[in-house]
Amino acid sequence: MKVLITGAQGQVGQALLRTVPAGCDVHGLGRDELDISREDAVRAITDSVRPDVIVNAAAYTAVDRAETESAACYQVNAEGPRFLAKSAKDQGARLLHISTDFVYDGKASSPYLPDAIPRPLGVYGASKRRGEEAVLETLGSGALVLRTAWVYAAWGNNFLRTMLRLMAERRSVRVVADQVGSPTAARSLADVLWRFVERRDIHGIYHWTDAGVASWYDFAVAIAEEGALMKLLPPDVEVSPISTEEYLTPARRPAYSVLDKRSTYAVLGLRPVHWRTGLRATLGEIARG
Numbered sequence: 001m002k003v004l005i006t007g008a009q010g011q012v013g014q015a016l017l018r019t020v021p022a023g024c025d026v027h028g029l030g031r032d033e034l035d036i037s038r039e040d041a042v043r044a045i046t047d048s049v050r051p052d053v054i055v056n057a058a059a060y061t062a063v064d065r066a067e068t069e070s071a072a073c074y075q076v077n078a079e080g081p082r083f084l085a086k087s088a089k090d091q092g093a094r095l096l097h098i099s100t101d102f103v104y105d106g107k108a109s110s111p112y113l114p115d116a117i118p119r120p121l122g123v124y125g126a127s128k129r130r131g132e133e134a135v136l137e138t139l140g141s142g143a144l145v146l147r148t149a150w151v152y153a154a155w156g157n158n159f160l161r162t163m164l165r166l167m168a169e170r171r172s173v174r175v176v177a178d179q180v181g182s183p184t185a186a187r188s189l190a191d192v193l194w195r196f197v198e199r200r201d202i203h204g205i206y207h208w209t210d211a212g213v214a215s216w217y218d219f220a221v222a223i224a225e226e227g228a229l230m231k232l233l234p235p236d237v238e239v240s241p242i243s244t245e246e247y248l249t250p251a252r253r254p255a256y257s258v259l260d261k262r263s264t265y266a267v268l269g270l271r272p273v274h275w276r277t278g279l280r281a282t283l284g285e286i287a288r289g
Contacts, residue, residue: 001025003197004051004093006036006084007058011156012098015190016055021198027051031058036080037072046087053197054088055096056081056135059128063102064250066123073123078130085138094142094203095135096196098189101149101181101209103129106254113260114147114205121252132205144196145205149257150219153186154285159216163223164286167237177217177241181257182209185278195268202267207259211272217241219275226280230287 001024007013008028017028027049034045036058046054060066060076081097088095102125103118120126135143152158166173192208214222220239227233244255265272 001053001197002049002051003027004046004049004054005029006034006054006056007031010057010059011151011153011158011186012189012193013057014155015153015186016057016193019187019190019194021194024194024197034058036084037075039079039083039086042080042083042087046084046091046093050091051088051093053094053096054084055098055193055197056084057098059098060124063122063124063253066127067250070123070127074127074130077124077127078134081131082134082138085135085143088142089139094144094200095139096144096146096193097131097135098193099132099145099147100125100128101147101254101257101259103132103147104254104257106179106256108256111258111260112207114207114263121254124251136205141203144203146193146196147205147207147259148184148189149209149259150181150183151186151189152183152282154282159183159219160223160279160282163220164227164232167224167227167233171234171236172238172240173220174240174242174247175217175220176244176247177215178243179253179255179257180213180215181254182211182213182259183219183275183279184209185275185282187281188273188278192264192268192270195270199268206264206267207261208264209259209261210275210278211261212274212276213258214275215241222276222279223283226276226283230283232283232287
């Protein structure tokens with residue numbers, strides 16, 4: 001099976017390239033090699049590679065900057081997926097498109113089902129929702145949208161790596177405690193994406209994060225505790241909770257963005273892994289260098 005991965009230099013893209021299953025001929029392209037916001041570039045690559053499956057891990061993810069760079073954000077997150085979907089349709093290929101919890105407004109009190117009505121709060125979430133719609137409208141049963149949240153890895157720019165750096169430098173951090181979601185290890189997400197790649201019969205919208213629920217404060221406390229146990233951090237790091245109002249950002253974020261994964265568990269026959277297990281595994285990668 002020939003698989004084209006966009007955004008191959010990002011967290012999820014790298015995780016996919018590190019976990020390629022047997023029987024897959026993978027072409028991983030970063031932004032320098034394929035800018036999905038350019039339809040001509042997308043067309044040229046898909047005509048050359050002729051993939052059976054495209055996994056779109058490319059995205060504009062600067063949530064706050066998107067508020068002032070909306071055109072650039074929409075070009076990557078909405079038009080890019082549309083271009084990929086059109087090319088996939090012409091090639092007879094499937095498209096697995098990665099989306100986000102930011103399509104929701106965070107006002108729910110129970111995990112969001114895949115068919116919950118999206119109500120994004122900002123430009124980033126709205127652009128990602130537009131991309132979902134473009135993919136599903138263009139490809140129908142040839143498309144699968146997988147929403148995820150709070151992704152981190154042993155590489156790249158993410159909350160885990162930022163916390164490790166700040167905790168080592170300052171020994172004290174203040175972290176928002178009233179935004180709740182599910183931290184997700186990039187390797188966990190990659191494993192699920194590969195399972196979907198192999199299942200040609202599945203399409204539509206699905207959710208995936210690691211199991212369990214946490215605030216950013218809870219996540220930071222766990223990083224401090226587990227990091228100290230692995231000698232990545234000193235044992236006396238102080239983590240203090242603050243409110244969203246005390247840490248204002250240009251973009252509004254959903255206060256509650258826990259995703260319901262039961263349909264994914266059912267179709268793939270998976271058992272959930274708790275986010276703290278994924279955190280230990282990722283810290284272990286960092287500790288081993």
